[in-house]
Amino acid sequence: MTTTITKAPLDRPATPKAGPGAPKEKLASRTAAMIIMGVSTLYFLVPIWWLFISSTKSREQFSSTAALWFADFNLFTNIADLVAYNDGVYLKWMLNSILYAGSGALLGTLFAAMCGYALAKYRFPGRELIFNVVLGGVLVPATALALPLFLIFSQFNATNTFWSVFLPSIVSPFGVYLARIFAASSVPDELLEAARLDGASEIRTFFSVSRRLMTPALVTIFLFQFVAIWNNFFLPLIMLRDQTLFPVTLGLYTWNSQVNQIPEIRTFVIIGAFLSIIPLIIAFLSLQRFWRGGLGAGSVK
Amino acid sequence: MQLKNSTRIAALGIVAAISLTGCAAGSGSGSTDGAIDCTPADGKVEISYTSWIPGIDKVVDLWNSKNPDIQVTVQTGPNGNGGTYKNFFNQLSAGNAPDLGQIEYDALPNFRVQDGLENIASCANVSESQDKFIDWTWNQVTFGEEDAVYAVPQDTGPMAMYYRKDLFEAAGIPVPTTWDEYAAAAAKIREQGGYITNFPQNDVNWFAGLVWQKDGSWFTNDGDAWDVTLTSPESEEVADYWQTLIAGDLVSKVPAWTDEWNNAYNTGSDWTWISAVWGANSISSGAPDTTGNWAVAPMPQWTAGDEKAGNWGGSSTAVLKGSAHPYEAAQFALWLNTDDEALTMLNKEANLYPATKDGLTLPVLSEGVEFYGNQKIYDIFADAANQTNADFTWGPTMTQTYADVADGFGEVLGGNGTLGDALATGQTKTIAALEAAAIPVNK
Numbered sequence: 001m002t003t004t005i006t007k008a009p010l011d012r013p014a015t016p017k018a019g020p021g022a023p024k025e026k027l028a029s030r031t032a033a034m035i036i037m038g039v040s041t042l043y044f045l046v047p048i049w050w051l052f053i054s055s056t057k058s059r060e061q062f063s064s065t066a067a068l069w070f071a072d073f074n075l076f077t078n079i080a081d082l083v084a085y086n087d088g089v090y091l092k093w094m095l096n097s098i099l100y101a102g103s104g105a106l107l108g109t110l111f112a113a114m115c116g117y118a119l120a121k122y123r124f125p126g127r128e129l130i131f132n133v134v135l136g137g138v139l140v141p142a143t144a145l146a147l148p149l150f151l152i153f154s155q156f157n158a159t160n161t162f163w164s165v166f167l168p169s170i171v172s173p174f175g176v177y178l179a180r181i182f183a184a185s186s187v188p189d190e191l192l193e194a195a196r197l198d199g200a201s202e203i204r205t206f207f208s209v210s211r212r213l214m215t216p217a218l219v220t221i222f223l224f225q226f227v228a229i230w231n232n233f234f235l236p237l238i239m240l241r242d243q244t245l246f247p248v249t250l251g252l253y254t255w256n257s258q259v260n261q262i263p264e265i266r267t268f269v270i271i272g273a274f275l276s277i278i279p280l281i282i283a284f285l286s287l288q289r290f291w292r293g294g295l296g297a298g299s300v301k
Numbered sequence: 302m303q304l305k306n307s308t309r310i311a312a313l314g315i316v317a318a319i320s321l322t323g324c325a326a327g328s329g330s331g332s333t334d335g336a337i338d339c340t341p342a343d344g345k346v347e348i349s350y351t352s353w354i355p356g357i358d359k360v361v362d363l364w365n366s367k368n369p370d371i372q373v374t375v376q377t378g379p380n381g382n383g384g385t386y387k388n389f390f391n392q393l394s395a396g397n398a399p400d401l402g403q404i405e406y407d408a409l410p411n412f413r414v415q416d417g418l419e420n421i422a423s424c425a426n427v428s429e430s431q432d433k434f435i436d437w438t439w440n441q442v443t444f445g446e447e448d449a450v451y452a453v454p455q456d457t458g459p460m461a462m463y464y465r466k467d468l469f470e471a472a473g474i475p476v477p478t479t480w481d482e483y484a485a486a487a488a489k490i491r492e493q494g495g496y497i498t499n500f501p502q503n504d505v506n507w508f509a510g511l512v513w514q515k516d517g518s519w520f521t522n523d524g525d526a527w528d529v530t531l532t533s534p535e536s537e538e539v540a541d542y543w544q545t546l547i548a549g550d551l552v553s554k555v556p557a558w559t560d561e562w563n564n565a566y567n568t569g570s571d572w573t574w575i576s577a578v579w580g581a582n583s584i585s586s587g588a589p590d591t592t593g594n595w596a597v598a599p600m601p602q603w604t605a606g607d608e609k610a611g612n613w614g615g616s617s618t619a620v621l622k623g624s625a626h627p628y629e630a631a632q633f634a635l636w637l638n639t640d641d642e643a644l645t646m647l648n649k650e651a652n653l654y655p656a657t658k659d660g661l662t663l664p665v666l667s668e669g670v671e672f673y674g675n676q677k678i679y680d681i682f683a684d685a686a687n688q689t690n691a692d693f694t695w696g697p698t699m700t701q702t703y704a705d706v707a708d709g710f711g712e713v714l715g716g717n718g719t720l721g722d723a724l725a726t727g728q729t730k731t732i733a734a735l736e737a738a739a740i741p742v743n744k
Contacts, residue, residue, distance in 0.1 A: 059589075063567065064564065086356075150391055154395035154397050237378075237384050242377075243377045254377065257379040260558065261355060262582075263586035
C-alpha cells in the first residue's frame with residue numbers, strides 16, 4: 001500500500017494499475033493539487049482582475065459600485081484622460097521604463113554572459129576570487145546599495161541623470177553566476193577547441209558558438225534583469241528629481257502620494273498601474289518558451 | 302578553503318555597504334549660526350526647487366516669464382514622508398540639495414535640528430514680510446528664535462466641521478457648536494443607525510489639530526532642550542473625550558482615506574467630518590452622490606462661546622543649507638507664497654489654502670461652492686485660520702511620534718487600552734527617540 005502511494009507519481013497516467021485503493025488515492029491527491037493550484041491562481045489573479053475592473057470605471061463609480069464587477073465601461077476614456085494629464089507625462093514614464101529595463105537588461109545580459117563564460121571557460125589566476133566576489137554581490141540586496149551609489153554619483157555630479165539609474169542597472173551578479181554555471185555545463189570544451197582549430201578568434205567563438213548554446217540561460221538572465229529593473233523603485237526614488245526622467249513605478253508612486261490633495265489623480269494611478277504591467281506580460285509571453293527550455297536543459301544535463 | 306574565502310568576501314561586501322549607509326545617515330546637528338550674508342548675485346541665476354505640489358510647474362513658469370534673471374527649475378517627487386524628506390537629507394549630506402524645498406510645518410523642526418535650513422532673516426523683504434502671514438505660521442518658520450527665518454509659510458489647513466445639513470435637519474438634531482453637543486448628537490445619530498464620524502487610526506496629526514484647538518501643544522523648546530508634552534492635561538482631555546465616544550460605539554472605526562470610508566460618506570452613514578480646509582475636495586470627490594447636502598460650520602468648542610480652531614497640515618518653502626543663491630531663492634519663495642496671482646494658481650491647481658492674511662480674501666476663496674449648497678465655506682476657514690493658537694510647536698521626530706501613537710490608536714480601535722495609554726506610550730518612545738538622536742530633552 002505504502003509503496004503504491006510513493007510510486008504513484010512515477011506511474012504514467014495512461015496505465016493505471018496497482019492495488020484497488022490506487023485510483024481513489026490518485027483522484028484525492030489530484031483534487032487536492034487542483035484545489036491548491038486553483039486557490040493560488042485566484043490569489044494571484046484577483047488583484048489583477050480588480051485592477052482591470054477598476055480601470056474601466058469612472059471616478060464617481062469607483063467607490064460606489066461593486067469592486068469586482070463592471071460598471072459603465074470607461075476604459076478608453078480613462079486611458080485618454082491619463083495620457084492627456086500633465087502634458088502626457090505618463091507616456092514619458094512608460095518610455096523611460098522601457099528604455100531603462102529594455103536596454104539595461106540587454107546590456108546587462110551581454111556583460112553577464114561574457115563574464116560568466118570567461119569564468120567558466122578560461123583558466124587564469126584570480127578566477128575563483130573574482131567569482132567569489134561576484135557571488136558576494138548576489139548576497140547584497142540592491143536596496144542596500146542605493147544610498148552608497150547616490151553618494152558616489154554625487155561625487156561626479158551625476159545624480160538626477162539618465163545614467164544614474166541606467167549604469168547600476170546593467171550589473172547583474174546573479175546573471176554572471178547563472179551564465180557561468182550554464183556555460184560550464186552546456187558549452188563543451190571540444191567544440192571550442194574545434195572552433196579555435198578552424199581559426200575563429202575568441203570573440204567570434206563566443207558570439208557564434210557559445211552564445212547560441214547559452215541562449216536559454218541568456219533569455220532567463222534577460223527576463224530576470226528586465227523585471228528587476230522594471231520593478232526597481234528605490235534607486236530611482238533616491239537618484240531622480242526631474243520627473244521627465246522617472247520610470248513608471250516612481251511616477252505612479254509620486255501621483256499616489258498626491259491623492260489626498262488631488263483626489264482626481266486616483267483614477268490615473270489605477271489605470272496607470274494597469275497599463276504598466278502590460279509590457280511585463282508581453283515580455284514573459286514572448287520569451288517564456290526559451291525560459292522553459294533553459295531551465296530544463298540545465299537540469300537534465 | 303574555497304567556501305571560507307567566499308564567505309569572507311561576501312561578509313566584507315556587506316560590511317562595506319552598511320558602513321557607507323551609516324556614514325550617510327549621520328550628519329551635523331544643531332549648530333546655531335546666525336542669519337547668512339544675503340546679497341543678490343550679478344547677472345542671471347538659476348535655482349532649483351523641489352516640491353510635490355501638483356501643477357507647481359505652471360506657477361513656476363509664470364515666475365520664470367516675469368523674472369528672466371532668476372530662473373527656477375522645478376523638481377518633483379513623492380510627498381515629504383513618502384521619500385522627499387529622506388532625499389533632502391541624503392542630498393544635504395552629499396552637498397547637492399536643491400536651493401528650495403517644500404517642507405511641511407511638522408517636519409521643519411527635524412530639518413532645523415539637523416542643520417538643513419538656511420537662516421534667510423537678513424535677505425531683503427523676508428523679515429519685513431512677517432505681518433503678511435498668519436501669526437501662527439510665522440512662529441512655525443522662526444521657531445521663536447531671534448533674527449531667524451528658516452522658511453516662508455506656504456499654506457495652512459485651518460479646521461472646521463463638515464456636516465450633512467440635510468440629515469441633521471431631517472432628524473431634528475441641532476448642529477453642534479460645543480463638544481458636549483457633539484457627543485449628544487453622536488448618541489442620537491447612533492440611534493438612527495449612523496455614525497457622527499469615524500476615529501482615524503493613522504491621522505495622528507488630525508488628533509494633534511484637536512489638541513491644538515484646546516491650546517495644548519505636544520512639544521516646547523526653551524532654546525536649550527525639548528519638552529515632550531503628549532500627555533499634557535489638554536492632550537489627555539481630548540483623548541478622554543474621544544475614548545468615551547469610541548467606548549460607546551458612537552464613532553465608527555473605518556480607516557480614513559479608504560473606499561469604505563468614502564462610501565460611508567457617500568451613503569450617508571457618516572454624518573460629519575472635523576477636518577481641514579483641503580478636506581473639502583476629499584468629500585466632494587469621495588461622496589459624489591451627496592452633492593448639495595453638505596455644509597460647513599466652525600469646529601465645536603470646549604467652552605460655549607469660545608472661538609478657537611485647530612490646524613491640520615500645511616507646508617512652507619525653505620531655503621536648504623548650502624544654497625549658492627539664498628537671496629534669489631528667498632525672493633522666489635516670497636513671491637510664490639504672497640503674490641495674488643501665484644496664490645490663486647496654487648489654489649486652483651492643488652487646493653492650497655494661503656498662509657497670508659490677504660490671501661484669505663482672494664476672489665476664488667470668496668465664492669459659494671456648489672457641493673456645499675453654494676455656501677461660502679471659505680469664510681469659515683478664514684475665521685478659523687485667524688483663531689488658530691500661535692503657540693503650537695512640532696517636535697523634531699514627528700514621523701516616529703506619529704507611528705508610535707498610531708500603533709497605540711490601533712490597539713484602542715482593536716479593543717485594548719485607551720487613547721490616553723497610546724499618548725503615554727508615544728511620550729515615552731518620543732523621549733527615547735530624541736535621546737537616541739542625541740537631541741537634548743528634558744525628562
